[in-house]
Amino acid sequence: MRMYDLPDARGHFGPYGGAFVAETLTHALDELRDAYERARADAAFQAEFHYELKHYVGRPSPIYHARRLSERCGGAQIYIKREDLNHTGAHKINNTIGQALLARRMGKPRVIAETGAGMHGVAAATVAARYGMECVVYMGTQDVKRQVQNVYRMKLLGATVVPVESGSRTLKDALNEAMRDWVTNVERTFYIIGTVAGPHPYPMMVRDFQSVIGEECIPQMQELAGRQPDAVIACVGGGSNAMGIFYPYIKHLKVRLIGVEAAGEGLASGRHAASLCAGKPGVLHGNRTYLLQDANGQITETHSISAGLDYPGVGPEHAWLKDSRRAEYVAVTDDEALGAFHELCRCEGIIPALESAHALAHAAKLARGLPKEAILLVNLSGRGDKDMHTVAQRSGLQL
Amino acid sequence: MSRIQARFASLASAGRKALIPYITAGDPHPSLTVPLLRALVEAGADILELGVPFSDPMADGPVIQRSGERALKHGIGLSDVLKLVVEFRKHDAATPIVLMGYANPVEAMGSASFLEKAKAADIDGVIVVDYPPEECLEFSALAKKNGIDPVFLLAPTSTEKRIEEVARIGSGYLYYVSLRGVTGASHIDLSDVAARIPKIRAATRLPIGVGFGIRDAESARRVAATADAVVIGSRIIQEIESAGPHDSTSRVKALLKPIRQALDA
Numbered sequence: 001m002r003m004y005d006l007p008d009a010r011g012h013f014g015p016y017g018g019a020f021v022a023e024t025l026t027h028a029l030d031e032l033r034d035a036y037e038r039a040r041a042d043a044a045f046q047a048e049f050h051y052e053l054k055h056y057v058g059r060p061s062p063i064y065h066a067r068r069l070s071e072r073c074g075g076a077q078i079y080i081k082r083e084d085l086n087h088t089g090a091h092k093i094n095n096t097i098g099q100a101l102l103a104r105r106m107g108k109p110r111v112i113a114e115t116g117a118g119m120h121g122v123a124a125a126t127v128a129a130r131y132g133m134e135c136v137v138y139m140g141t142q143d144v145k146r147q148v149q150n151v152y153r154m155k156l157l158g159a160t161v162v163p164v165e166s167g168s169r170t171l172k173d174a175l176n177e178a179m180r181d182w183v184t185n186v187e188r189t190f191y192i193i194g195t196v197a198g199p200h201p202y203p204m205m206v207r208d209f210q211s212v213i214g215e216e217c218i219p220q221m222q223e224l225a226g227r228q229p230d231a232v233i234a235c236v237g238g239g240s241n242a243m244g245i246f247y248p249y250i251k252h253l254k255v256r257l258i259g260v261e262a263a264g265e266g267l268a269s270g271r272h273a274a275s276l277c278a279g280k281p282g283v284l285h286g287n288r289t290y291l292l293q294d295a296n297g298q299i300t301e302t303h304s305i306s307a308g309l310d311y312p313g314v315g316p317e318h319a320w321l322k323d324s325r326r327a328e329y330v331a332v333t334d335d336e337a338l339g340a341f342h343e344l345c346r347c348e349g350i351i352p353a354l355e356s357a358h359a360l361a362h363a364a365k366l367a368r369g370l371p372k373e374a375i376l377l378v379n380l381s382g383r384g385d386k387d388m389h390t391v392a393q394r395s396g397l398q399l
Numbered sequence: 400m401s402r403i404q405a406r407f408a409s410l411a412s413a414g415r416k417a418l419i420p421y422i423t424a425g426d427p428h429p430s431l432t433v434p435l436l437r438a439l440v441e442a443g444a445d446i447l448e449l450g451v452p453f454s455d456p457m458a459d460g461p462v463i464q465r466s467g468e469r470a471l472k473h474g475i476g477l478s479d480v481l482k483l484v485v486e487f488r489k490h491d492a493a494t495p496i497v498l499m500g501y502a503n504p505v506e507a508m509g510s511a512s513f514l515e516k517a518k519a520a521d522i523d524g525v526i527v528v529d530y531p532p533e534e535c536l537e538f539s540a541l542a543k544k545n546g547i548d549p550v551f552l553l554a555p556t557s558t559e560k561r562i563e564e565v566a567r568i569g570s571g572y573l574y575y576v577s578l579r580g581v582t583g584a585s586h587i588d589l590s591d592v593a594a595r596i597p598k599i600r601a602a603t604r605l606p607i608g609v610g611f612g613i614r615d616a617e618s619a620r621r622v623a624a625t626a627d628a629v630v631i632g633s634r635i636i637q638e639i640e641s642a643g644p645h646d647s648t649s650r651v652k653a654l655l656k657p658i659r660q661a662l663d664a
Contacts, residue, residue, distance in 0.1 A: 010533065020502055020529040022458040023565075024576055027556035166464050167454060176457045183458070184580035186556075283502040283529060284455060296476030297507025298454040 004250050006320065011200020011287075013320035019199035020283045025179070028186045033201045035106050040208065045101065052097045053212060056130065057087045059094075060216040063224055063377070068347040069364070076367040076374035079229065080350075081217055081245060083381045090353065090382030091213060091241045092123035096192055098209030100127040103190030110134040110189045114178040116143055116171030116237070117307035117355070118150025119382055120194030125159035135159040138177045140169040143307055150386055168301045171311050175285055195238025196315030199286030203315050210244025217377060218248060229377035231256035231366065235358040236329065237273065237309035239318045241381035250326060259318060260362045262304035263331035273302035274331040275314045276322050289316040305334035305390060306354035308382075336361040338394060341384065353382035354390065402495045402523045403548050403571040406445055407606040407627060416623040416662045418443055419608055420655060421499065421632035423450035423463065424480040425470030427639060431647060432483045433490075435639070438648035440494050443659030448526070448630065451480050451500030458528050460583035462633040465640065477504040477513065484520045497524035497550060497571070502535075510538050514545045524548035524571045532568040539568050552576050553599060555591055566603035572628060573603060576611045583633030587612030589621050596625040616661035623662050631658065 006013045019029055039045040053059040062085065066078045083091040096113075103111055111133050115121030121137040128135030137154055141163045144151055154161050167173035175198075182191040196203045196210070214232075221228050232249055234242035236259040246257045264272035272278065279290040284299060292300045292312040304310045321327035332340075337354055340361035344352050352360060356379070363378045370376075384391070392399045400408070410417050420439045424432050436447055452470040456463065477500070484496055498517065505513050505527060517525065525547055530538065532551060539549040548571025553562060555578065565573065575595065577587050592609055599607055609622045610630030619629045635651055642650040 018534050019531065020534055021531065022528045022554075022576075023531060023552040023557060023561075024458065024554040024579065024581075026531055026561065027554070027558070166461070167468070172455060176455055179457050180460070180581045186579060280507075282506050285457070286529070291503070293503065293507060295507065296478075297504035298471065298476070299503070 006317065007200065007204050011204065013317045014323060016289050016316035016319040017200060017203055017287050019286060020288065021199050021286045024183045025199070028182065029199055035102060036201050036205050039102055039105060045105070049098055049101055052101070053094065057093050057097065058085065059212065060220070061085050063217060063220040065224065066348050069344065070367065072343070072347055073364050073367040075372065076230070076370035076376050077372065078363055078367055079221070079225065079375060079377045081213060081377060081379045083213060083241065083379060084350070084352065084356070084383035088123050088126050089385065090119045090123070091210060091244060092120045092194060093126065094212055094244065095194065095206050095209040095240060096120070096123040096127045099190065099192040100131050100133065103133065104131055106190060108188055108190040110136070110185070111192050112136045112138065112178050112181050112189055113192045113194060114138045114171065114174035115194065116174070116310055117386065118143065118147040118154070119308060119386065121159070121161070122150055122153050122157070124192050125154040125157035128159060129157045136181065137161050138164050138174040138181070140164045140171060140174050142169040143171065146307060146390070147386065172285070172299065195240040196243045196317060197238045197285055197287060197289070197313055203287065203317055206240050207243040207247055207317060210240050211247040213241065213244035213379065214246065214248035217245060221377065225375055227375070228252055228255055229375040231258055232377045232379070233258045233260060233359045233363045234379040235260045235309060235355045235381060236276065236314060236318060237262070237311045237355065238313070239315035241379050243315060243317055245379045246321070246327060257321065257327035258362065259327055259329045260358045261329060261331040262306060262309035262358060263333040264303040266333055267331055271303040272331065273304040273310050273312065275312060276318060276329040277331045281319065284313045287316045289313050289319045305337060306358065306387070308353070308355040309358065330362055332358045332361045338391070340364060341391065350380070351384040352380055353384050354387045356381045401546060401548055401571065403446060406495055407572065410445060416626070417445040417606070417608070417628035418655070418659055418662055419446045419448055419628050419630045420444050420635050421448040421450060421630060422635060422639065423452055423466040423470050424483055425452060425473050425475030426466040426636070427469050427647070428644065429473050429475055429479065429483065431644065433487045434648050435651060436487050437490065438652050439655065440491060442652040442655035444494065444655070446495045446497060446628070448497045448499050448632070449480065449484065451477055451498055451504055453501040453504055456501065458581055460581040460633060462583040462636050466636045477508050481516050481520045484522055488521050495523040497526060498522055499526040499528065502527050502529050511541060514541055514547060517547055518545040522547060524550045526550045526552070526574065528552070532565055536568070543570060550574055555579060555595060559598070559602070562599055562602045566605060569605060572606040572608050573599065574630065575599060575607055575609045575626070577609050577622070578612050582611055587618055589618070592622055593625050616657045619658045620661040620664070629662065
C-alpha cells in the first residue's frame, strides 16, 4: 500500500466523497475549504485547538483494560478508549471545538448544526455557549420525541432547537434542513456538521479533528500493553468516532480496523441502518458513498435502537476503506447491542451509549474466538445516560 | 440545433422572452401530470421543467419538498417520470422538456441507461441539481452525445471563473438562481438580477433563464427585462396544492396567463 494521503484536492476517496451540491453552496464550500487549509497549516490554530481539548474537554481520555469483561469473554484482552469521559459525554465535542474555532476565525457569529441522538447538538450548543455564538440546532421531530433530555440540555445551553417535520423526520432530514439554512444565511453562518459526511471538506475536516482519538491511543497502548492492538473496533453511523480512532492506524497495516454498523432487527428484516453492509453506492448530502436506498434511488428509512446510528449513509472514507479492504465492516442487532450494554454496566461499572454498545458487542464476539494474548481496542464513543429511557422501556420499565 | 436552442432562437427573432414553468411529476397525482403539462403549454409555456421527485431534496424549499412527498406517496420513480413524458409527447412533439432532479435517482438507474431512455422519451434537457460541472464531466458529455442539453445553475455567489466553467460545459440555457437560499423564497433581488445578467452574458452566448423567487407578472416582467427566460416553480406548485383535483389545470392556466401577457407586453 502506498502512503495513504486521501482525500485528493477535491475531496475524493477513490470514487467516493467529492462535493455534490447545488451551485448555491459552491462558493460557501470553497470559502470553507480555503479557511480550513490555512487553519490546518497554522501552528497557532492547532495549539489553540489542543489547548481547548486539554483544558476544556479533559483530554487525553484514558484507555482502560476491561479485565472482568475480557475474562467473561474468555479470549482476547479488551481495552476501552474512554471517549465517554469527555466533557458532554461523547467524542462529538472534539469536532465541534475544531469547527467553532474555525467559525470564529472566519468571523461567523452564528453556528448551526444537525443532530440525531442529540449528542452532536449538545456538543455544538456547548461550544457556541463557550465562544459566545448564536446556535441553531435542527432535529427531526421523531428524534425530538425520543431524546427529550438532550433537547432540554441544548435549550439550557442557550441554543434554539428547530424540529424538522419533513421526510422521515430523523437525522437525514435535519441535515437537509441545516443545509437549507446554511445556503440562505451563509454570510454570517457556519454549519458545524457532526460526522465525517457531507460535501468536501467536511469528511476530511471532521476526521482530522476526531483523529486526536487515535493519535492518543498509539502511545497509550504502547505504555499499557507494550504494543499496538490486533484490532481496533468502533461503531459506525455516519462514522466520525470510527474515523477518529482508525485514521492514525491506517498505516499500521497489522492492526485490523473493524467498523460496526447497526443491524437493527436484523439485516434480513430490512429494518436496520447498515449502509456499508447492505447498501449501494449513490449520492446523498453532498458526497458519493454507500446508501440505503430503494430501486428508484429514493433513500429509505432506517432503524436502530440507537438514534446516533440511525442514518442511511456513511462517511465516504469508510466507503473507500471498505472497497480497498483496509477496514472491515460488520453489523450488530439491537438485541446484541443491548446485551453488551448490560454486560458492561454489570461487570465494568460503565454505562455505555447504545451506539458504543454495538462496538462492544462485536468485540465480545470476536474476543471469544481469539487467544488470551490477543488485544482488542474498542472505542467507547459515549456514555449511556441519554439512553436510560430507551433501555428501561425495552426492559418493560417506565422511568 | 436542439429543440431548446431552436425555441430560444425563434423567440429571440420575435423579440419575445421564454416562460419556463416547473411542476413535480406525480404531484398531486400521476394522472394529472400530463394534463397539467398541457395546461402549462396552453397558458403560454415555451419550455417545460419537470421535476423528478427525490426523498432528500436539499436545494428545495418547503413548497417543492411537499410536492415531492406527495408524488412519492404514489411511488413515482424516474422510470415513471420518463413514461409520463412519452405520454405527453403523443400530443405535443414541439415543446422542449427539461427534467430536473437530483443525482441519486439517476445513478440508481445508471447514468448511461438514464440518458438512453431519456433520449428515447424525447427529452430535451436535464438539470441535475447536485451535479456541479466538475463532478459530472462524463455525464454531461454523454448527455450531449445523446442530443440532451445539460443545463447548469449559476448563483449570485458564482465567481467569474465559475461562470466561464459552467458556460463551457452547459448547453441549452444557463439557469441563474436569483437569490441565496432554496426554491420558493419570497424575495427576489431584482437589482441583483439586473447587475448580474450582463456579467454572465459577457461569458456566454447561451440564453439565460432566471428562477427562484419569481411569483407574479410584475417580478416576471422585470426579470425578463434583462434575462431571456423566467422560471416559475413554487408559485405554480402552491396553486396546484390549494386546488382540487378538478380545477388544478384551470387554476394553473389562470396563474400563468397574466405572466405571459406581462412578458409579451
